[in-house]
Amino acid sequence: MFIFDGLDELQPPLDFHYTPVLTDVVEPSSVHTILVNLIRGKLLPSARLWITTRPAAVHQIPIQYVDSETEIRGFTNQRKEEYFRKRLQDKELASKIISHIGTSRSLNTMCHIPVFCWITATVLDQVLKDKEKTELPNTLTELYIHFLVVQVKQDNAKYRKNVLTDGIWNSETEKIFLSMGKLAFEQLEKRNLLFYEEDLKEYGIDINTASTYPGVFIETFKEESILNQKRLFCFVHRSIQEFLAALYVFLVFMKAGDNLVKRSRSALQPESKFKQFYQSAVDKALESPDGYLDMFTRFLLGLSLKTNQDLLQGLWKKTKNVPQVQKMLIQHIKKNIRDSPSVEKSIRMFHWLSELNDHSLEEEIQQYLSGEVLEKDLTSSQWSALIFVLLSSQKVFDVFDFKKFCKSKEALRWLTPVMNASKKSLLFSCNLSQRSCIFLVPMLTAENSCLRELDLIDNDLHDEGVDLLSYGLRSPTCRLEVLR
Incomplete structure (x- = not known):
């Protein structure tokens, strides 16, 4: 068995199109060629592979070479609270931060990432102590700007006390952040998350100078020891690279x-x-x-x-x-x-709307959710809003009951992501059609299927629908407990 931990950090990324086939275990070859052929199953075909990588990098591996996929989401709501209470000694301050995160869909969604909890705690701790501040950041952009300001303030207070009277920024920090942003953006375009010391020098970032900014650079970069003894750096979290990249692109546009x-x-x-x-x-x-x-x-x-x-x-x-x-x-x-025909893309765009402080579609859908049954057929935008609201809710669905949405024939197609995210799903009076079975079968056959009860009374499946459904029920991964 081979375990490849952090495959997204491999430089350069794997190439499954042009890498030559390798089957001989004693033939000398490059690491990339060996990796590609292990994943292809050409080299040591009976070997087992366990690969970890960031979600955005999963697509490096063609789907035909993947047997199963598991997403580890990070902190639960309970773990988030535990983190903030341990991180902050002031209990009242910790409670204020937990309460604020609960009111912000953007922050609450991101706080399942442990590093993001650290960034949030760093910012909100400082902002709540600043008596001049009246509003807390609600969006990611606000939070990361504050994070940048906190780092620069700490650095100025520790190393550059003479510039405190001139404001937060000075020509040196501006130059460094422009260089950092340029590195972040151009390497993001190449999908690079790791950088060698020569990469930093190419962008005018001096390591010795950077080391005098521990609040900005040591916290932003981490150094790792690798086999060839070259110094290797990366941002603490990919989102920091993405923020600095966006800031650089914005500043270049505004200035030039x-x-x-x-x-x-x-x-x-x-x-x-x-x-x-x-x-x-x-x-x-x-x-x-x-x-x-x-x-x-x-x-x-x-x-x-x-x-x-x-x-x-x-x-x-x-x-x-x-x-x-x-x-x-x-x-x-x-x-x-x-x-957009893609539910996943729609959800990503709702996060963009949140960043622009627009919640009109979410507010619209909340009115429909207030009733016992969804009486009205929704538009594609409204379905997307419904999914976004349900998936980003603080409430984890122990049981997702389909009854509320059963009157719409499109409900099953749209609500599949929500049902997959719940611990247990129940399909009663589900108004199934032949077409619905196309979406139902993957739910029955999924490795981690959460569908436990299925009621087929008063459904118009036709022979083709029954054939599809039978295929799903025969699957060894089907975990259905009750079939009516």
């Missing part, structure tokens, strides 16, 4: 008018130029099948808001008339939600 997302410079009027800049980022992220630019785009959209731009005062000289494109972006994203 260059759209690094499209690699172009436009002669359009300011408002049209802004629209093109943000729309190109949204469209490019949506073109990606694995969503690797989603978080980068989320931060970039967040930086379009005046409130977040104000938090960056001192890092760039703000002009008087910065076009506000929030309404246009919201409409553009909503149109993409309506047109």
Whole structure:
């Protein structure tokens, strides 16, 4: 058995198209060729492989070589609370932070990641102690801007006391963050998460200088020992790289008018130029099948808001008339939600709307959820909103009962992700059609199927539907307990 831990950190990524076939175990070959052929099953075909990687990097491996896939989601709500109470000695402060996270869908969703809990605790601890602050950050962009400010303040207080009177930012920190941002963005485009010392030097980042900024760089980078004894660095979490990349792209656009997302410079009027800049980022992220630019785009959209731009005062000289494109972006994203056939992509776009402080579709769907049964057929946007609300709810569904949604023939197709995320699903009076069985069979045959009870009374399946359903029921992974 081979265990490949952190496959996404391999440099360069695996190439399954051009790597030659290798079957001879004694033939000398490169690490990449050996790895690819172990995964293909060409080399040591009876070997077992266990591979860990970040979700965004799973698509490195073609699906035909994957037998089963498991997602480990991180902290439960209970573990989040435990973390904050242990991390912060002040019990009242910890309670305030836990309460605030509970009111913010964006922060609550991200806090299942342990590192994100650390970032959140670092920021909210400082913000709550600052008597001048009246509002706590609610979105990811706000939080990460505050995180950056906290790091720079700590660094200035410890190493540069003479610049405290000149504001948070100075020419040295501005230069370093632009260099860091350029590294973050260009390496993100190449899907690189790890960097050698020579990579940092190429971007003008001096390691010795960086070491004098422990609050900014030692916390941001971690150094690892590797076999060839070269110094290897990475950001503490991929989201920090994505935030710095978005900040760099935003600052370059604001200062020089260059759209690094499209690699172009436009002669359009300011408002049209802004629209093109943000729309190109949204469209490019949506073109990606694995969503690797989603978080980068989320931060970039967040930086379009005046409130977040104000938090960056001192890092760039703000002009008087910065076009506000929030309404246009919201409409553009909503149109993409309506047109998207993918539930997964729709959910990703709802996070973008949250970053723009737009919750109109969520509020609309909450009205439908207040009734005992969903009486009305929903539009594709409303179904997407419903799924987003259910999946990002603090409430974990121990049992998901389909009765509330049974009147719609499209319900099963849309609600499959919610049912898969619950511990136990019940399908009663489910208004199944022949087409519904196409979505029901994967639920029955899934390795970790949560479907326990199925009621087939008053359904219009036809012979084809029954054949499909029979296939699902015969599956050795079917865990159905009650069939009516």
